[in-house]
Amino acid sequence: MAILEGWLEYLNEAGITYWLGGIAGLISILVVRSILKKVGKRLIQSERWQVLWKAFVNWTTLFVLVVYLLSYLSNTPWLYETLFTFGDTRVTIFLILAVLFVVIVAIRFSNAVKKHVLPSVYSRYELDRGMQATFNTLFQYVVVALAILIALSSLGFNLTSLTVFASVLGVGIGFGLQNIMSNFISGLIILFERPVKVGDRIIIDGTIADVEEIKMRATIVRTRANERMIIPNSFFLEEKFINRSYADTRLRISVEVGVAYDSDVHLVKKLIEESIKELNEETWHNILTDPEPRVFFENFGESSLDFKVWFWIDQQTDEREFRIPSDLRFKLFEKFNAHDIEIPFPQRDLHLIQQEKPE
Known part of the structure; x- marks a missing residue:
């Protein structure tokens, strides 16, 4: 017993x-958090309420952990020791931890609002996918910035000290951060x-891709x-690219076909128009009638009479x-066969000249 008391006294003196x-x-x-999650999983049948209960337990646990740590470590001197002075403000470990905690809570709060609250607002006002992504990003930026400012002012941080940081940042931008800041500001613009916005179809260097996400520094396209391409945001302000969805989601499609020289060109034109109309009625209701499809007798080819048809679809x-x-080519092939219209292929006539051998 004396040995045990001795060990306890030693551990106590050592701070262990x-x-x-x-x-x-x-x-x-x-452990309590884990038990509450298991109890909620067993007692709550609704999947939605399970998600809400899980979120409530996580948020409560995070709050309890922070309060417990701050109260438990309140008598710890090193937590409030000055690491360095920033302007007129003493920066301590407690200040750094408090700001990190506020940032984490702000990010989680904004993510929860974006996931559970904003979608119903978007559906109510029928906002497109690109506008939703813009609002989500701006909302998160504003929430995090306000949380940091409120936390710093509440903890006694002199906000005028940020002018020093701004000057230092300005020097840093001049010496190597200009590319990062350029892309960040380009993202805001x-x-x-x-x-360009989320959901747009763009063409970059001949590659067609869809915009998936616009981040702080770069834009991700598929x-x-x-395949995913990571493109710096400044590219969309400094370089040329094609945005197919910028003002109109419609797309004009062109299909070419060649027929034999002895074909009835008026019948060919009629069959092409009928094929598009039937395709629209039977399978693809996405073919637009305004603008209406147009058939062109394009050229007298080497082996065929060349036709081209333009038609529009509602969305890319x-x-x-x-x-x-x-499907249009399948239908044209069937109709041309039914009306004995030949789709030719290149042919060459070879004339062999036999030369007499000299005697």
Whole structure:
């Protein structure tokens, strides 16, 4: 018994019991969190209410952990020791931890609002996907910025000290951060001016891609091969690119076909128009009648009379852009065969000249 008391006295003098007690408290909070989650999973049948209960438990646990740590470490001198002076403000470990905590809470709060609250607002006002992404990004920026400013002012941080930081940042930008800041500001301009937005179909260096996400520094686009391209935001303000969805989501599709020289050109034109009309009525209701399809007798080719048809679809998707022209070619092939209209292929006539051998 004396040996045990001796060990306890030694641990107490070394400060180990203090930290072991703190760790035991943390473990207890996490165990209670795990139990509450399991109880909620068993008692709550609705999936939606399970998600809400899980979020409530997580948020409550985070709050309890922070309050517990701050109260438990309140008598710890090193937590409030000055690391350095920023302007007129003493920066301590407590200040840094408090700001980090506020930032994490602000980010989680904004993510929760974006996930559970804003979608109902968007559906009510029928906002498009690009506008939703813009509002989501701006909302998160504003929430985090306000949270940091409120936290700093509440903790006694002199906000005028930020002028020192601004001057230091200005020097940093001049020596190597100009590219990062340029892309960040370009991202803000993109969000407000919207030369490109989430959901747009763009063409960059001949590659067709869909905009998936506009981040602080770069924009992520997905190609038709399901590859992701990471493009700096400044590219969309400084370089040329094609935005197919900028003002109109419609797309004009062109299909070419050649027929034999002895074909009835008026019948060919009629069959092409009938094929598009039937395709619209039977399968693809996305083919527009305004603007109406147009058939052109384009050229007298080497082996064929060349025709071209233009028609419009209501929205640009890979399925419509590729399958509709393919289905139209199938239908044209069947109609031309039914009316004995030949689709020729290149032919060459060879004339062999036999030369007599000299005697």
